[in-house]
Amino acid sequence: MNPNDALMEKWEVQLRKGTLELAILAALQQRTLYGLELLKLLQSLPSTTITEGTLYPLMDRLKRDELVDAQWVQEGDSRPRKYYQLTALGAQKLTDLTQLWRQSVTDIEFLLANPGPQPLQMKGV
Amino acid sequence: MQQSALNNNDSIHRYLNDLRRYLARLAPHESQEVIREIESHLFDVIEQQEAAGNSADVVAILRGFGEPRQLAAQYIAHIEEGAPPPRGFKAIQSMKKSATATLYFAMAVFGFSTAMCLLFIAGAKFLLPESVGVWSTPHGNSIVVGFVSVPPMAMPEVMGWWIVPAAAILALAVALLTRKVLSVLKQHM
Numbered sequence A: 001m002n003p004n005d006a007l008m009e010k011w012e013v014q015l016r017k018g019t020l021e022l023a024i025l026a027a028l029q030q031r032t033l034y035g036l037e038l039l040k041l042l043q044s045l046p047s048t049t050i051t052e053g054t055l056y057p058l059m060d061r062l063k064r065d066e067l068v069d070a071q072w073v074q075e076g077d078s079r080p081r082k083y084y085q086l087t088a089l090g091a092q093k094l095t096d097l098t099q100l101w102r103q104s105v106t107d108i109e110f111l112l113a114n115p116g117p118q119p120l121q122m123k124g125v
Numbered sequence B: 001m002q003q004s005a006l007n008n009n010d011s012i013h014r015y016l017n018d019l020r021r022y023l024a025r026l027a028p029h030e031s032q033e034v035i036r037e038i039e040s041h042l043f044d045v046i047e048q049q050e051a052a053g054n055s056a057d058v059v060a061i062l063r064g065f066g067e068p069r070q071l072a073a074q075y076i077a078h079i080e081e082g083a084p085p086p087r088g089f090k091a092i093q094s095m096k097k098s099a100t101a102t103l104y105f106a107m108a109v110f111g112f113s114t115a116m117c118l119l120f121i122a123g124a125k126f127l128l129p130e131s132v133g134v135w136s137t138p139h140g141n142s143i144v145v146g147f148v149s150v151p152p153m154a155m156p157e158v159m160g161w162w163i164v165p166a167a168a169i170l171a172l173a174v175a176l177l178t179r180k181v182l183s184v185l186k187q188h189m
Helices: A003-027 A035-043 A052-064 A088-113 B002-022 B028-051 B058-065 B068-081 B089-127 B160-187
Strands: A068-073 A081-086 B132-136 B143-147
Touching (some): A081 B028, B002 B068, B028 B058
């Protein structure tokens, strides 16, 4: 592996770590999901792929922080599954994190869209 | 097919039992909840894989959860750490560290020098048998232990040559105890 690949991977891990909570809260927007569904959804997206061993303890932490609620539900013959949903606090946190996320994307897009050698551009100036 | 299902159940039960053991610091109902959710996940995945006509790869599924010990560590991390560290925590931490270091060296000096003194007493008995001993008044309300230049005349010596093995054994015990305490302190440094 060349050093650049290692750096890329490190950055990716950091980014994923930092955005994981937002990804989970976003996945639970106005719906309830059980662990396996949530895992498959996150694993279907390249930048939010996580393992079982990361997801479940994280859900436990979100529940302890009262950002999500969980109930055991049994449908028909299937085995009981633990469904997660956002609490009011979780929905509020999602709104806050979404705002930060969008701000960050806008800022970085601005920097990317204004390379040299043109004179420095300050936003809104 | 049946054999592999049995093996699957075996590895799952072993995994969950290990996990339960490592979750012992949680309240029983909390640990039960964790186990139940993971168990439900595992059997769901196996059923889905089998419904799709594949044989279930339990080893691969369990690999996603990681080693039971590491998985459990994430569930009990909040107990181990308590509240998130406040600002200035680093300073407290380093003060605590230096306090522990001071305690460590004080303990080492105190413990090993006590042991050395006891050994010295045991050895000195051979050189100056009259000056080394334990003297006590007949009713036991006053006692002199160790190495004196003039033996207290009014008090009979009570141990004689027994002081040699007694002091040597005590020295060994003090040295061992000191080592034990130091190794415990070391873990907190």
